Amino acid sequence: MSFLLAISVGNTRTAVGHFHGDDLHVVQHIVNGDIGAVITAAVEQWGHKLESDGDGEIVIASVNDAVASAIETKLAAELHTDIWRLGRDLEVPIGRCIDEDATPGQDRLLAAAAAYAAVKQAV
Incomplete structure (x- = not known):
């Protein structure tokens, strides 16, 4: 079973969670000002990869590049x-047919991709 440590950096808080396959386990929300707590949470959750096959990946999505x-x-x-960083190392899995001057955050693009994956149609 695959393991993924997912870190989502927002404007004020960072979410740290991990997946075993498609199942999300343990999500912690930490204020961006406490980078040490984010690292502690990520290291602790990374230890759960041993419950899978021992291998895993770490992906960061961010709307706050300095914190990320x-x-x-x-x-x-x-x-x-x-x-891995979304937008730098990995593309966000959704097309962008938007106005030239529009810049949607990765959080909105990922939410749209997840919604589409869940309902299998555009809303």
Whole structure:
């Protein structure tokens, strides 16, 4: 079973959660000002990958690049593993037929992709 540590960095809070296959387990919401607590939560949840096949991936989605970069740097140093960033290393899985000057956040694009995956149709 695949393991994914997902980190979603918002404007004021960061969510840290992990998946075993398609099942989401344990989501923690931490204020962005406490990077140490975010790292502690991520390291703790990364330990749950042993309940899968022992392998796993870490993905960060962000609308706050300064906080996401700090988390990525500290987490990579702590865990010695690759960390994927949506928008840089991985594309958000949704088309963008929008006005030229519009810039939707990754959070909105990911929510739209998840909604489409859940109902199998555009609303």
